[in-house]
Amino acid sequence: MDVVIYHNPACGTSRNTLAMIRNAGIEPHVVEYLKTSPSRTLLLQLMKRAGLKPRDLLRQKGTPYAELELGNVMLTDEQLVDAMMQHPILINRPLVITELGVKLCRPSETVLDILPQPQQGAFSKEDGEMVVDAEGHRVA
Numbered sequence: 001m002d003v004v005i006y007h008n009p010a011c012g013t014s015r016n017t018l019a020m021i022r023n024a025g026i027e028p029h030v031v032e033y034l035k036t037s038p039s040r041t042l043l044l045q046l047m048k049r050a051g052l053k054p055r056d057l058l059r060q061k062g063t064p065y066a067e068l069e070l071g072n073v074m075l076t077d078e079q080l081v082d083a084m085m086q087h088p089i090l091i092n093r094p095l096v097i098t099e100l101g102v103k104l105c106r107p108s109e110t111v112l113d114i115l116p117q118p119q120q121g122a123f124s125k126e127d128g129e130m131v132v133d134a135e136g137h138r139v140a
Contacts, residue, residue, distance in 0.1 A: 003028040003115070006038065006046075006095040014094040016108035016125045021096070023132065024117040028096075037088040040081060046095055049102040054080035057104065059092040112138055 003021055005028045008014045021028050031038075038046065047057055054077045058070060064087055065071070070080065084090045094105050100114040109131045112119070119136035130139050 004031060004097040005029070006031050006033040006091070006093055008032065008034060008093050011093060012126050013106055013108045016131075017094045017096060017105045017111045020108060020111050020119070020123055020131065021115065023119050023121065023123045024115045025120050026115065026117060033091060033093065033095075034088055037085070037091075040085055043081065043084065043091070046097070046102055049097075050095070050104060052104060053077060054084070057092050058084070059090055063087065063089045065090060109138070 003026050005014075005018055005021060007018055007030050009032065018028070018030065047054065058065065058080060060066070060070075068083055068087070070083055070090070092104055092106065094108075094111075096103055096105050096111050096114060098114045099116050103110050103114050105111040108125065112132075119132040119138075121132070121136060122130070122134045123132040124130050133139055
C-alpha cells in the first residue's frame with residue numbers, strides 16, 4: 001500500500017512529517033489538500049479510520065474558524081464537515097494514511113507510529129529538535 005499525506009507545504013508540522021516519511025525510505029503520494037481537497041465521503045472515511053470526530057479535525061489557527069463561529073457547541077458534525085468542505089483550510093493537517101492506519105500527525109513524530117518501515121538515520125525537526133537518533137530509534 002502506498003503512503004499518502006494530506007499536506008500543506010506552508011506548515012512546518014506538515015513539512016516535518018513529510019521529511020520523516022522520506023527518512024524511512026518511503027516516497028509518499030503527496031496531496032496538497034488546499035489544491036486538491038478530499039471529497040466529503042473520503043474525509044468522513046479518513047476521520048472514521050483515524051478515530052476522529054469532525055471537531056477533532058478542525059483547525060483554528062489561520063482559518064475562518066472564529067469568523068464562522070465554529071466553536072459553537074450547538075453545531076452538528078454535519079455542519080462542521082460542511083464548513084471544512086467549503087473552507088479546506090479548516091481541515092487540520094497533516095493526515096497520513098499507511099497500511100498501519102490513519103493519523104492526524106500533530107505532533108509530527110506521531111507519524112512514526114504508523115510507518116511500515118523504520119527510520120534510516122537521524123532526524124531533527126526544522127527547529128532543531130532531535131526526533132530520531134543516528135541508529136534510527138525514536139528519541140524519548
